[in-house]
Amino acid sequence: MEKFYPVKFAPVPMERIWGGHQLKPWFKEEREAPVGEYWVLSGHPNGTSIVMNGELVGKSLIELCTEYPEVYLGKSPQPRFPLLIKFLEANADLSVQIHPNDEYAQAYENDFGKTEAWYVLDCLEEGKVNYGHNFASKEEYLAAVSEKRVKDYLRFRSIKPGDVVFVPAQTLHALLAGTTVIEVQQTSDVTYRVYDWDRVDPNGSPRELHVGKAADVLIFDNDHQDSTLVEPTLVCKTDVLEHKQLVTCPYFVMESIAIRAQAYTLSPGNHGNPDVLIVAEGSGILQWTDGESISLQRGDTLLIPTTLNEYELKTENGMKVIRTYY
Template sequence: MYQEPIFLEPIFKERIWGGQKLHTEFQYSIPYDKTGEAWVISAHENGPSKITNGPLKGQTLRDAWQNHGELFSQPQKPTEEYPLLVKILDANDDLSVQVHPDDHYASEVANESYGKTECWYVLNAEEDAELIIGHHAQTREELEQLIDRGNWDHLLRRINVQPGDFVYVPSGTIHAIGKGIVILETQQSSDITYRVYDYDRTDAQGNKRKLHLEQAKEVTTVPHETPQLNQTERVKEGFIEKKLVEEAYFSVYHWTLNGSIEQTRTEDFLQVSVIQGEATVIVDEVTYNIEKGDHFIIPATISQFSLQGKAEFIVSYPSK
């Protein structure tokens, strides 16, 4: 039986709005001057993470999902794609204003396995940094008029954020991450985006990025709905577990460790990202050192593990 955490190597993506913080804050060896995304837990075909330890070392998480379903409490040959994708984003400039479709639209219209519901944990934010989340239109007609006129100041809803803030972004929500923000994003495993506005920016060849206004008008939720999250906190000696969201596609938690804790896995598998500090994870009396910037999976074949040290984690798993 597989009794090791599955450690993963990030896949990096160049973005017009990217920067250097994935190197300066996480010590990653980034390949681009404008590195915008690290896909840190990914089985998506556009960037599957590579496994760095154990019997599956050198294979991708996509390989493991397809050929070793027992690690995820799945059939040996799962009929669906790996459900989640975890990223770290460095917004050195404003991201485009965009919206994602739900599962039905993605499947029926875009020929994609999943739509895209996501959530953000703010790791770092410059003073006065802000996000776009939602819009002010009350009817679909008003939404379309404001988009057609480019009346972004009247349309877009902006909020200020600081480190430690959490934002849930259901499909159909117009949104954008603002300049000076670093986030950890947990999302459905989808790479489908409908761009609404991109500040008229051009790439190195002088070309503007493509917009998808008609699709965006179709999939945007009108009027905007602010999700009500039932966040709870569980405190033990040396350990605080805060439930950030528990919704249709995933559950996401923030763990604060200051000492040691024994954990019993009750879900199919756990995705774990170390966002601060250093610690050890112990499985079957074998110790693995972990630190900020590490990402791993506790597979379904591990029922118990322990953590020791002083660190913070974002932990997620797919909803059943």
């Protein structure tokens, strides 16, 4: 019988014109070009994670889910690992964009829809994100695009480090300059750009927009947009621990676990499915059966096999972990 264990993945850096350099030391990234995204757990063909520890080193997440589906995949809503985890660094504003739901993406993109959530690691002192719009109708939206007045209709939301922003599919949104987040999302790589701040490339050409498809998936209902606000709920709190549930949606649950010292024992979030742990701050140790352990540093992402009925987080100097599962 093979011995399964928590696997750690090598990040997949993605160069972006809006990317930066602040996260490069986290991921030992040495390229000079700005990096906007680090895909730290992905089974998507556009960027697939590779195991970097233990006997499974060198295997891709796709191979793990194919060879050991009961251990590293469980009951997935997709025929592949259903979550994609990223660290995003916005040194400039991202394009104003929208993602389709599953039905539209499968019909037109041969992919899945994209509901996501951001955990804010850092932002400007008066940080904000674009979240939602004030278009009353499809006709008003198309007129604003043709008249270059899209930004007049954008809604914004204030953010601060430690906040969580839930972004269901069909929500207009954009991260803005100076913002760094952990993103948990459905496994998908479908984005429709609506507006790019009149930005051009070195040749003077604007990036492609996807006006028609965005019009298909936009929801012209402010009540819907306001209903996506989420408030974290407390799971457990002591003098040295705070465990909160940040987001619960049909695609994933997202939690934060802050430990100032000592240890915290966890059971799987959903028995029969794996947990994913993302280290947001600090360092520590993950320990499991028979005293086996692995060191944890900020930026690390681990996939916890379904064979572990419990595991323990330990730290001496403090650590914050984002846990997600489906």
